[in-house]
Amino acid sequence: MTAQVLDGKATAAAIKAELAERVAALTAAGATPGLGTVLVGEDPGSKAYVAGKHRDCAEVGIASIREDLPADASQADIEAAIRRLNEDPACTGYIVQLPLPKGIDVNRVLELIDPAKDADGLHPTNLGRLVLRVSEPIESPLPCTPAGIVELVQRHGLSLAGKDVVVLGRGTTVGRSIGLLLTRKDINATVTLTHTGTADVAAHLRGADVIVAAAGVAHVVRPEHVKPGAIVLDVGVSRTVDETTGKARLLGDVDPAVAEVASWISPNPGGVGPMTRAMLLANVVGMAERAHG
Numbered sequence: 001m002t003a004q005v006l007d008g009k010a011t012a013a014a015i016k017a018e019l020a021e022r023v024a025a026l027t028a029a030g031a032t033p034g035l036g037t038v039l040v041g042e043d044p045g046s047k048a049y050v051a052g053k054h055r056d057c058a059e060v061g062i063a064s065i066r067e068d069l070p071a072d073a074s075q076a077d078i079e080a081a082i083r084r085l086n087e088d089p090a091c092t093g094y095i096v097q098l099p100l101p102k103g104i105d106v107n108r109v110l111e112l113i114d115p116a117k118d119a120d121g122l123h124p125t126n127l128g129r130l131v132l133r134v135s136e137p138i139e140s141p142l143p144c145t146p147a148g149i150v151e152l153v154q155r156h157g158l159s160l161a162g163k164d165v166v167v168l169g170r171g172t173t174v175g176r177s178i179g180l181l182l183t184r185k186d187i188n189a190t191v192t193l194t195h196t197g198t199a200d201v202a203a204h205l206r207g208a209d210v211i212v213a214a215a216g217v218a219h220v221v222r223p224e225h226v227k228p229g230a231i232v233l234d235v236g237v238s239r240t241v242d243e244t245t246g247k248a249r250l251l252g253d254v255d256p257a258v259a260e261v262a263s264w265i266s267p268n269p270g271g272v273g274p275m276t277r278a279m280l281l282a283n284v285v286g287m288a289e290r291a292h293g
């Protein structure tokens with residue numbers, strides 16, 4: 001068996017085209033949405049992701065606001081940037097690019113974001129709404145990668161209802177929150193979160209109908225871990241340098257040989273990453289529409 005591809009690049013392009021129409025309507029009504037970003041330091045991955053977010057904004061007509069701070073920015077410097085964006089009427093929503101440099105209290109930073117401007121859906125108020133609302137529609141922003149995974153799967157005609165989903169990794173942007181989304185009644189999956197303290201990760205993976213690999217460990221999910229016919233979403237990224245060419249290389253959490261066992265697989269790059277960016281734009285557009293009534 002060779003798995004079919006969950007094409008995040010094409011799906012994100014279709015979503016961005018839909019969003020561009022909604023942004024045009026907002027702009028015609030004098031309510032152009034604006035996305036802000038807070039980037040601290042020079043991490044090449046974070047810089048590339050933030051640049052990509054602003055490229056996406058330009059593509060769909062969303063205004064861009066940047067707060068770029070040096071690597072030695074203090075907690076107070078970052079909090080001042082947060083306050084500026086909270087108060088900026090041109091900023092519909094914004095994100096703080098993660099990870100932040102060592103020594104910064106990331107939870108304190110996330111908690112200072114105005115929940116009404118939390119474009120990443122990572123503020124405790126918005127995560128709390130996801131906890132409380134198991135079947136009611138959710139108007140608040142959703143965490144972008146989990147929302148992108150749901151959208152990617154559904155737009156390929158697949159359902160997660162009744163499926164056993166095993167998530168690898170308990171990070172802030174994916175692992176901690178994805179179960180809240182996938183166990184809502186409109187999605188109805190059963191979710192197991194595995195992490196570095198799990199006794200037998202491989203046993204969980206082998207039983208999974210769906211694997212969400214978000215550990216950030218290159219090729220950690222191998223064919224022998226995957227049940228034939230499973231759906232595999234490759235989220236984690238490791239940056240390495242190719243020893244022969246000297247060029248930077250991105251490696252996902254999933255060994256490419258898994259494609260011989262799975263029924264569907266998201267490539268990495270080209271899978272969940274572009275969907276994360278598309279869902280960020282969707283959050284901002286949704287926030288602008290709600291604010292505009």
Ligand SMILES: Nc1nc2c(c(=O)[nH]1)N[C@@H](CN(C=O)c1ccc(C(=O)N[C@@H](CCC(=O)O)C(=O)O)cc1)CN2
Pocket residue numbers: 048049052095096097098099120144145173250268269270271272273274275276277
């Ligand atoms: N505040 C946040 N920080 C981080 C998040 C997040 O959702 N919010 N997630 C990741 C990084 N991330 C978004 O910020 C992100 C990761 C990957 C991609 C992406 O499009 N990747 C491309 C490849 C890009 C490349 O060549 O470098 C792909 O998969 O095709 C977008 C966004 C951690 N931080």
